[in-house]
Amino acid sequence: MKYRAVIFDLDGTIINSTGAWNNAIISFIKLNGIDLNEHSLQKLKKQLCGLGQPECVDIFKKKFGLKESVDQIEQLFEQELVRLVVNAMENNVHFIEGFVDFHRQAITSGLKTGIATNSNDTCLELVTKKFNLNQFFGEHIYNLTDVGNVGKPRPDLYLHVAKQLGVSPEECVVIEDSSCGIKAAVDAGMFCFGINTAGQEDLLQQADVIIDKYHEIDLFRLLKKHSH
Numbered sequence: 001m002k003y004r005a006v007i008f009d010l011d012g013t014i015i016n017s018t019g020a021w022n023n024a025i026i027s028f029i030k031l032n033g034i035d036l037n038e039h040s041l042q043k044l045k046k047q048l049c050g051l052g053q054p055e056c057v058d059i060f061k062k063k064f065g066l067k068e069s070v071d072q073i074e075q076l077f078e079q080e081l082v083r084l085v086v087n088a089m090e091n092n093v094h095f096i097e098g099f100v101d102f103h104r105q106a107i108t109s110g111l112k113t114g115i116a117t118n119s120n121d122t123c124l125e126l127v128t129k130k131f132n133l134n135q136f137f138g139e140h141i142y143n144l145t146d147v148g149n150v151g152k153p154r155p156d157l158y159l160h161v162a163k164q165l166g167v168s169p170e171e172c173v174v175i176e177d178s179s180c181g182i183k184a185a186v187d188a189g190m191f192c193f194g195i196n197t198a199g200q201e202d203l204l205q206q207a208d209v210i211i212d213k214y215h216e217i218d219l220f221r222l223l224k225k226h227s228h
Helices: 018-031 038-048 053-064 070-091 099-108 121-130 155-164 179-187 217-223
Strands: 005-008 110-118 170-178 190-193 209-211
Touching: 005 099, 005 155, 018 038, 018 053, 018 070, 038 053, 053 070, 099 110, 099 217, 110 155, 121 179, 155 170, 155 179, 170 179, 179 190
Parallel strands: 005 110, 005 170, 170 190, 190 209
Antiparallel strands: none
């Protein structure tokens, strides 16, 4: 099968913004007077993996017995998340090393490209504007809203991006940094590189190939191998 497209996750794959999401969870929990140890926090993050913001908020309410309505909690959580994302972008968020060169190589090779992210609309809009992502991807930037808030690890988002790019799932290569994202890509029938930007290789084991840096991907060889 000939590869015709590369689909990228966003946080931790294109930009190093994963920490902002994790910090938002911690900050929101502390604002509500809840103190979690590291083990409980990691367990919570795993539970939230791939869920849309409404589902995350529902878990917060039930798990911690929050008195506010789901709508109120969602509004408060989004405010905290946006505050931290804005703060992170002003300080230390940047493109993952090698992304820009790899994307240029993909375009030069005639591949279509797109983004599939679990980010909410507000954060995605902020990041898209800050990093001018449209210059890389045009309008092919998709998130949970495009698939009825059905997030990774379900394959819906990746299948949607492939459809919008006009390619079949088997014609797609995915770059992902999370276990739930990799599961989504694999279940969509796509070839997946797990990029170890977080230094947690054990979470990437379901990927077809695990890499530490973009330059480890020999795109010419990959395309030549799958040229028929």
